[in-house]
Amino acid sequence: MTAVFLGLPTAPRGVGHLRGDRSFPDAARDALRDGQLRANLGHATATIRGKRAAVVGEVPDWEQLRQAGRAIKAATMARLDEHLVALEERVTARGGTVHWARDANEANEIVTRLVQATGTDEVVKVKSMATQEIGLNEALEAAGIAAHETDLAELIVQLGDDKPSHILVPAIHKNRAEIREIFLRTMPGVDPGLTDEPRKLAMAARAHLRERFLRARVAISGANFAVAETGTLSVVESEGNGRMCLTLPQTLITVMGIEKLVPTWRDLEVFLQLLPRSSTGERMNPYTSLWTGVTPDDGPQEFHLVLVDNGRTAVLADEVGREALHCIRCSACLNVCPVYERAGGHAYGSVYPGPIGAVLSPQLTGVEDNASLPYASSLCGACYDACPVAIDIPSILVHLRAEHVEAQTRTTPEAAAFRALSAAMSNPRLWRLAQRAAGLGRFLARGKPTLPAALPPPASKWTRTRDLPAPPRETFTQAWAREHGS
Amino acid sequence: MKVALFATCLVDTMVPQVARATAVLLERLGHEVVVPPDQACCGQMHVNTGYRREAVPIVANHVRAFAGAEAIVAPSGSCVASIHHQQAAVARRAGEHALADEAAALAERTYELSQFLVDVLGVTDVGAYYPHRVTYHPTCHSLRLLRVGDRPLRLLRAVRGLDLVELPAADQCCGFGGTFAVKNAETSTAMLTDKMANVLSTHAEVCTAGDASCLMHIGGGLSRLRSGTRTVHLAEILASTEEAVSPHQSTQPAVSR
Numbered sequence: 244m245t246a247v248f249l250g251l252p253t254a255p256r257g258v259g260h261l262r263g264d265r266s267f268p269d270a271a272r273d274a275l276r277d278g279q280l281r282a283n284l285g286h287a288t289a290t291i292r293g294k295r296a297a298v299v300g301e302v303p304d305w306e307q308l309r310q311a312g313r314a315i316k317a318a319t320m321a322r323l324d325e326h327l328v329a330l331e332e333r334v335t336a337r338g339g340t341v342h343w344a345r346d347a348n349e350a351n352e353i354v355t356r357l358v359q360a361t362g363t364d365e366v367v368k369v370k371s372m373a374t375q376e377i378g379l380n381e382a383l384e385a386a387g388i389a390a391h392e393t394d395l396a397e398l399i400v401q402l403g404d405d406k407p408s409h410i411l412v413p414a415i416h417k418n419r420a421e422i423r424e425i426f427l428r429t430m431p432g433v434d435p436g437l438t439d440e441p442r443k444l445a446m447a448a449r450a451h452l453r454e455r456f457l458r459a460r461v462a463i464s465g466a467n468f469a470v471a472e473t474g475t476l477s478v479v480e481s482e483g484n485g486r487m488c489l490t491l492p493q494t495l496i497t498v499m500g501i502e503k504l505v506p507t508w509r510d511l512e513v514f515l516q517l518l519p520r521s522s523t524g525e526r527m528n529p530y531t532s533l534w535t536g537v538t539p540d541d542g543p544q545e546f547h548l549v550l551v552d553n554g555r556t557a558v559l560a561d562e563v564g565r566e567a568l569h570c571i572r573c574s575a576c577l578n579v580c581p582v583y584e585r586a587g588g589h590a591y592g593s594v595y596p597g598p599i600g601a602v603l604s605p606q607l608t609g610v611e612d613n614a615s616l617p618y619a620s621s622l623c624g625a626c627y628d629a630c631p632v633a634i635d636i637p638s639i640l641v642h643l644r645a646e647h648v649e650a651q652t653r654t655t656p657e658a659a660a661f662r663a664l665s666a667a668m669s670n671p672r673l674w675r676l677a678q679r680a681a682g683l684g685r686f687l688a689r690g691k692p693t694l695p696a697a698l699p700p701p702a703s704k705w706t707r708t709r710d711l712p713a714p715p716r717e718t719f720t721q722a723w724a725r726e727h728g729s
Numbered sequence: 730m731k732v733a734l735f736a737t738c739l740v741d742t743m744v745p746q747v748a749r750a751t752a753v754l755l756e757r758l759g760h761e762v763v764v765p766p767d768q769a770c771c772g773q774m775h776v777n778t779g780y781r782r783e784a785v786p787i788v789a790n791h792v793r794a795f796a797g798a799e800a801i802v803a804p805s806g807s808c809v810a811s812i813h814h815q816q817a818a819v820a821r822r823a824g825e826h827a828l829a830d831e832a833a834a835l836a837e838r839t840y841e842l843s844q845f846l847v848d849v850l851g852v853t854d855v856g857a858y859y860p861h862r863v864t865y866h867p868t869c870h871s872l873r874l875l876r877v878g879d880r881p882l883r884l885l886r887a888v889r890g891l892d893l894v895e896l897p898a899a900d901q902c903c904g905f906g907g908t909f910a911v912k913n914a915e916t917s918t919a920m921l922t923d924k925m926a927n928v929l930s931t932h933a934e935v936c937t938a939g940d941a942s943c944l945m946h947i948g949g950g951l952s953r954l955r956s957g958t959r960t961v962h963l964a965e966i967l968a969s970t971e972e973a974v975s976p977h978q979s980t981q982p983a984v985s986r
């Protein structure tokens with residue numbers, strides 16, 4: 244059911260990685276038992292949190308920058324259609340070709356066709372969320388084309404036949420020892436004496452990748468930003484592997500969600516300050532690549548830009564939820580999220596985990612296809628505080644919960660309970676009766692200060708790990724009225 | 730000043746001593762306390778669980794119950810945050826614009842206890858005495874929605890006999906989150922475990938906070954572990970004096986066996 248989105252198409256089922264096969268509480272239950280995962284994530288997120296806090300703290304106008312980022316994004320979304328057409332014109336004028344993809348299937352078909360036209364059967368890839376979202380690697384594989392991930396963490400995930408669990412550090416759930424094991428098992432010709440020293444691991448990956456960079460005729464990338472007024476695309480990264488892909492091959496295909504653009508070149512000034520400090524906790528990222536169409540005899544001589552909707556227009560139609568499209572994929576919200584830190588990225592079932600995933604995935608797919616995600620948050624608000632473009636994630640979560648509740652055609656037991664409670668809480672006489680009934684619960688405690696530890700469901704969800712105090716004989720308002728004679 | 734006390738549904742029904750302490754404290758500071766008898770709930774639990782339509786009549790009841798109040802004080806950061814950030818919005822979304830305007834006006838006169846004491850009354854030393862080792866957990870909505878900052882700490886530092894110990898990783902959520910505590914009980918418990926580990930690492934006798942709901946969660950976990958550390962609401966500590974140590978302020982932890 245996608246009725247909530249005014250009938251605009253959401254991301255199709257059966258393709259891409261926006262839906263998990265289990266609900267969040269189910270998947271989290273298993274993840275929480277994985278001590279190694281908890282240790283790896285706890286350590287990694289605490290480290291990045293500390294680095295981010297330090298470099299954000301040294302920018303005196305951080306709050307103004309954030310508000311500028313938010314304002315630019317909001318203004319861009321309000322005229323997204325015009326900016327996209329402008330971008331297409333500029334890219335085309337500079338020798339590139341623009342393709343429009345309604346959804347994941349169309350985008351995969353376009354890219355597969357473009358790769359096939361070059362006659363190659365392998366591509367190198369720059370780390371990209373959009374291509375993960377649409378399941379491009381699987382689509383290429385089905386067409387007999389091998390896609391080699393070149394981002395170190397993405398490579399670890401690919402070699403380990405695993406799934407990414409973080410937007411920026413897809414292998415955050417793995418520690419050095421586990422990475423060494425994956426490399427030893429899967430890298431052809433790797434030094435059998437490989438240790439888990441970070442430098443040694445990086446050198447092994449470098450040797451493995453170097454060969455592919457030199458051989459590749461086609462590269463596929465995503466984009467952090469596209470500048471509508473100039474037709475310039477941008478990728479921001481740390482390793483330089485992206486730069487290799489963006490410059491060496493003959494053909495470059497960039498797959499980009501339609502929300503990634505900014506109107507003017509100057510707007511980059513704001514985001515290139517916000518992004519590195521929020522994501523890796525660096526003042527500036529090591530590599531910022533910018534390219535505009537094709538430059539004769541320099542870099543790729545064929546450039547294709549695939550603009551993907553895949554549910555984004557539907558998100559744009561929701562006046563509360565559309566703010567999720569402002570995301571610049573920095574991962575700060577993941578790193579500060581207490582739920583993400585414990586349950587890990589896989590529990591969210593989508594390539595977009597953490598707080599932003601919990602508001603983006605259900606909107607892209609329609610909330611009924613990811614109905615447990617809006618509830619996967621204690622609404623502590625740490626994400627909102629950390630977000631460099633000030634996305635009010637808690638408010639969107641609450642909004643999506645309501646969208647889910649209001650999409651139900653039958654009355655669930657929960658809805659019945661909440662309606663009854665609403666009736667009581669809006670009528671003082673009924674409310675006092677309800678309070679008196681709740682007070683009867685004290686008899687279950689049989690004179691003890693807490694209720695029994697084993698209560699029937701749904702109370703058991705609380706009492707399995709927490710005592711519940713025995714309700715008092717008299718409420719405060721009752722006692723007060725008695726004493727003050729009102 | 731005449732202060733209307735909003736006990737909040739949870740405190741009123743489950744931990745009335747917190748509202749009592751709030752009233753005692755405000756009266757001791759020389760203010761008149763009234764308790765509007767028709768009060769029930771702010772509507773937060775309904776809004777946050779997705780029942781924003783059903784929250785509208787609850788908001789209407791709240792606005793009726795407190796109509797005309799000069800200042801409203803509640804011993805809960807979370808409920809006050811909901812009054813400030815949610816009540817008018819859900820009413821407006823439901824097309825109830827008059828109600829939304831009234832709720833917004835009422836919100837401007839509604840204060841969380843520590844904010845009321847420090848900002849409105851201008852006191853940090855409320856004359857309290859509480860001879861215990863205490864650690865303070867800044868609940869998320871007090872911290873991030875109301876921005877109460879160090880007000881509760883300033884109040885606690887002025888309490889005679891109180892040994893205040895800093896809580897490590899204090900700004901981390903305790904895992905309560907309203908219905909999150911049951912809908913995602915396992916994750917909630919994992920967060921609670923880490924919070925309890927930090928609380929216990931301080932060797933405090935008492936963990937305090939400005940929200941009875943989070944304290945029920947943390948205290949429920951500490952009690953289940955038979956830890957010996959108990960939870961006490963900030964209002965109860967501030968209400969405590971040499972002459973009036975209420976049974977709840979020096980009580981045993983709520984261990985049932």
Ligand code: SF4
Pocket residue numbers: 521569570571572573574575576577599626629630631632633634
């Ligand atoms: S929602 Fe904000 S904090 Fe989270 S990844 Fe996006 S930009 Fe970063």
